[in-house]
Amino acid sequence: xxxxxxxxxxxxxxxxxxxxxxxxxxxxxxxxxxxxxxxxxxxxxxxxxxxxxxxxxxxxxxxxxxxxxxxxxxxxxxxxxxxxxxxxxxxxxxxxxxxxxxxxxxxxxxxxxxxxxxxxxxxxxxxxxxxxxxxxxxxxxxxxxxxxxxxxxxxxxxxxxxxxxxxxxxxxxxxxxxxxxx
Amino acid sequence: xxxxxxxxxxxxxxxxxxxxxxxxxxxxxxxxxxxxxxxxxxxxxxxxxxxxxxxxxxxxxxxxxxxxxxxxxxxxxxxxxxxxxxxxxxxxxxxxxxxxxxxxxxxxxxxxxxxxxxxxxxxxxxxxxxxxxxxxxxxxxxxxxxxxxxxxxxxxxxxxxxxxxxxxxxxxxxxxxxxxxx
Numbered sequence: 001x002x003x004x005x006x007x008x009x010x011x012x013x014x015x016x017x018x019x020x021x022x023x024x025x026x027x028x029x030x031x032x033x034x035x036x037x038x039x040x041x042x043x044x045x046x047x048x049x050x051x052x053x054x055x056x057x058x059x060x061x062x063x064x065x066x067x068x069x070x071x072x073x074x075x076x077x078x079x080x081x082x083x084x085x086x087x088x089x090x091x092x093x094x095x096x097x098x099x100x101x102x103x104x105x106x107x108x109x110x111x112x113x114x115x116x117x118x119x120x121x122x123x124x125x126x127x128x129x130x131x132x133x134x135x136x137x138x139x140x141x142x143x144x145x146x147x148x149x150x151x152x153x154x155x156x157x158x159x160x161x162x163x164x165x166x167x168x169x170x171x172x173x174x175x176x177x178x179x180x181x182x
Numbered sequence: 183x184x185x186x187x188x189x190x191x192x193x194x195x196x197x198x199x200x201x202x203x204x205x206x207x208x209x210x211x212x213x214x215x216x217x218x219x220x221x222x223x224x225x226x227x228x229x230x231x232x233x234x235x236x237x238x239x240x241x242x243x244x245x246x247x248x249x250x251x252x253x254x255x256x257x258x259x260x261x262x263x264x265x266x267x268x269x270x271x272x273x274x275x276x277x278x279x280x281x282x283x284x285x286x287x288x289x290x291x292x293x294x295x296x297x298x299x300x301x302x303x304x305x306x307x308x309x310x311x312x313x314x315x316x317x318x319x320x321x322x323x324x325x326x327x328x329x330x331x332x333x334x335x336x337x338x339x340x341x342x343x344x345x346x347x348x349x350x351x352x353x354x355x356x357x358x359x360x361x362x363x364x
Contacts, residue, residue, distance in 0.1 A: 001187045005215070008185035008192075021255065024187075033187070035256050036220045039293060073203065074217050077286040078293055099281055102295070104259040111221060111260055113284070113295075 042069020050135035064147035092124035224251020232317035246329035274306035
């Protein structure tokens with residue numbers, strides 16, 4: 001970030017009065033440009049003992065499996081964003097049950113919030129960003145072909161596998177964790 | 183947003199190829215400037231049957247009561263952000279238990295994520311942004327002097343009051359809701 005997006009002047013990078021972190025500051029118009037993490041919202045769509053995954057038709061991780069999720073947009077609720085992504089990527093309609101997993105990746109300033117969601121019916125199909133959509137039982141999950149660590153984490157939590165199982169036992173329905181800082 | 187923060191050129195506002203929403207686009211350097219909701223993280227710090235609130239020493243809502251919370255910074259985990267704010271506003275140390283409430287305010291593009299947290303000890307005091315810090319039982323909560331709707335919602339959930347109680351019963355430990363869209 002070099003220029004002020006409001007007035008086009010060159011930006012300074014310093015600690016504003018009363019703050020404790022350096023920020024991008026415009027000396028011309030006075031605007032302080034804060035930079036904050038982005039929120040990725042999505043659903044873990046379940047039907048009985050199976051979960052709906054999407055094979056990605058786009059980069060990054062083209063050809064790998066994911067749950068339907070994407071960047072939350074301005075003007076929507078978190079759960080609306082999660083349902084929108086589920087509609088866009090899998091043409092699926094869901095009833096949201098609860099927050100399932102929250103997962104931070106601090107080195108790229110991202111936070112993932114995934115909701116446990118019940119599929120309303122079996123009427124789903126690949127959206128433009130998906131090559132394929134299908135239901136997987138625990139035994140069928142393609143663990144080595146998952147697109148992202150956040151997806152692996154959330155499926156481990158769903159099926160109470162690995163280190164997530166312990167967290168889940170401690171926290172009730174909800175499981176929370178994060179990638180280690182690098 | 184009028185100017186490109188990378189190269190300083192004037193921005194266009196149109197739908198990029200393959201997208202379905204208009205974005206701020208730089209025709210000079212090609213950067214697409216996405217705008218996304220900001221995340222406010224905080225703790226609901228409890229000690230036995232009481233909760234720690236802070237009286238705000240800053241605007242907005244100077245003199246009103248809140249839980250310790252603030253904008254999540256780049257480079258941190260959600261729970262680190264919540265603990266940092268608790269330290270900054272109440273000089274308090276906590277053990278985070280679980281996500282407590284998630285609350286969206288779409289018309290200002292904000293998402294609140296509050297964690298249920300146990301105070302490690304009674305060694306707390308006002309930080310520079312607080313006038314006063316104290317523990318409140320349910321009967322003592324200053325319902326008419328709470329700073330924000332997100333705080334009212336999270337305290338109603340904590341004490342299972344009002345419409346939140348029903349959500350809580352449905353969702354187990356976790357309570358989630360949002361302000362209606364305007």
